[in-house]
Amino acid sequence: MAPNHGLVHLKEYDIKDSNVELIGSDLDHKVKYASAATEPAWNDGHVGLVPGIFVWRIENFAVVPVPKQAYGQFYDGDSYIVLHSQQIKKKKTDPAEETENEPPKLSHTIHFLLGAHTSQDEAGTAAYKTVELDEFLHGAATQHRELQARPSPGFLSLFPRVTFRRGGVASGFRHVPQDEEKDEEEILTLLRVFRNPSTSPGAGADAVIVYEVPAMWTSLDENDVFIVEQGASAGGKIWVWQGKKCSPMEKARAAQVVHDMKLAKRVDVEVVSQAEARSRVVVRMLGGGEEDGFGSLTAERPLVGSRPSSSASSSGGGAAGSRKLFKLSDESGRLEFGLVKENEVVLRGDLDGDDVFVLDDAGRTIWVWEGQGASKAEKATWLRVAQAYVRRLQGEQENGDAYLTPVAKVREGSESTAFLRVIGVA
Known part of the structure; x- marks a missing residue:
């Protein structure tokens, strides 16, 4: 079973x-x-x-x-x-x-x-x-x-390689620790290897992503490298399929991944290029027929780039250069959330230490800045307000991805370098 x-x-x-x-x-x-x-x-x-x-x-x-x-x-x-x-x-x-x-x-x-x-x-x-x-x-x-x-560029930069595999502790998906044998010998695993899709320079720009995708030939893309791991019943072999437009760095990083897998599993490895006739073996292995895979092979990458899509930009998620600063305050006797600045440069002086502020950095990140003198009610409400704002952006979009916008919180006096860059201090 x-x-x-x-x-x-x-x-x-x-x-x-x-x-x-x-x-x-x-x-x-x-x-x-x-x-x-x-x-x-x-x-x-x-x-x-x-x-x-x-x-x-x-x-x-x-x-x-x-x-x-x-x-x-x-x-x-x-x-x-x-x-x-x-x-x-x-x-x-x-x-x-x-x-x-x-x-x-x-x-x-x-x-x-x-x-x-x-x-x-x-x-x-x-x-x-x-x-x-x-x-x-x-x-x-x-x-x-x-x-x-x-995932944010800052998160990706923490690791030389980030791998996302199917499975989990409490889910019904397959989850096989490295020190245990697989229950299903015929499991076929397909891993896609590519560089960080972020278009933002800086941290995480060179991170390599290893992402498990559906083991089907339609998951192949000529711009990336794929690793196919066969089950024990098929000999336990590892295949590396190099798309004809993949970069030398992706080839090199995929080789590192395969090297680690080979050491752990002690199996044979074969590398094929999409341009080679031999690469048809991988297409057939993934369920493709004799006529499949001869043309251009494209499959959407499983990660969404860190910059907003065009739909997000047109719906309030913010285009590059358009920022919105909101203030959460109970100064009037009741909690109020209002716009302070739009399409203007946000400065450190715009932030009052007695309140909480929410900065929409052009759809890249929703930053919450908590002043040291903010009231209990303001501190208790900031995350609900930030998520409500993200949901509002999502509601303004049609099939948009505003809900994926990163949310980050900093406190006055302990601001991160990334936040200080946003307001032009660092």
């Missing part, structure tokens, strides 16, 4: 919905602070104390560390939390003021990644635990909501 038969599927999380309605309330902060103090994942003697990358996966509401050798490998049925702690460069000071054994000062960025088929429980736990981790780090972390369909 196939491994997904007879299993009960948890309700899949609709990425367009809000799953964090209670985040930010005064009670929520108290509960999280108390919970964080006893959360084993945060209290390992390293989190918040030493620089580095830490990755956890949500398993049955628990935060479970991912082995370091599996960093960068994700399953589409799961949700993850990734912490990146960096040492802050010290300013030149009087040597007499320096003390030995002083712990390094760190800046923190938290990414919670929602797989394309993660469950509501997992998505909610990842979001909730992310805020708890921020509490553990004394509220100094920048928080990023990451979606599998559009």
Whole structure:
């Protein structure tokens, strides 16, 4: 019996919905602070104390560390939390003021990644635990909501290679740990290897994506490299299919992926180019007929580029250069959310430390800036307001992808470099 038969599927999380309605309330902060103090994942003697990358996966509401050798490998049925702690460069000071054994000062960025088929429980736990981790780090972390369909360049830059495979802890999809044998010997796996699709320069621009796609010949694209892994009954061979327009870098990166797979599985590898007649073997292996695959082969890449599509630009998602700044304030006695600036340069002086601001950076990222003097109500409402704004953008689009817009939050005094670049400070 196939491994997904007879299993009960948890309700899949609709990425367009809000799953964090209670985040930010005064009670929520108290509960999280108390919970964080006893959360084993945060209290390992390293989190918040030493620089580095830490990755956890949500398993049955628990935060479970991912082995370091599996960093960068994700399953589409799961949700993850990734912490990146960096040492802050010290300013030149009087040597007499320096003390030995002083712990390094760190800046923190938290990414919670929602797989394309993660469950509501997992998505909610990842979001909730992310805020708890921020509490553990004394509220100094920048928080990023990451979606599998559009991971941010900053997230991709954390790993030399990012892999998205089918499967998950609580889903009915196939999930085979590396140290276990496959239940189905005839499983045929197709991996697509390509560079980061982001058109934005900077972090993550050279990241390599390895993405499992449907094992069909129509998944092939002449611009990329594909890896076909045959099941044990077919000899366990690995095939590399190079599209005729793929780049030398994609060939090189695919070779690295295959090298690692070969070492782990001890199987034979054969490389074929689309231009070779031999490449027809791969097309037939993936279900194609004798007449299939002779013309141009194109298949949409599984990741959406980080810049908004034309539909998003025309519907309020923002075109390049058009930004919108909103203020969330209860100064009048009730919470109000209003537009402050549109199609203008946003400056640091536009941000009042007594309020919360939402900056739509031309559809690239929705930034939430929380002033140190913001009220409890403002702090409790920021994420609901940000997600409501994203839903409004989605409603203005027809078959658009505004719901994929990254959402990030920073606090006054602990702003990330990426945010400071947006407002022209860094």
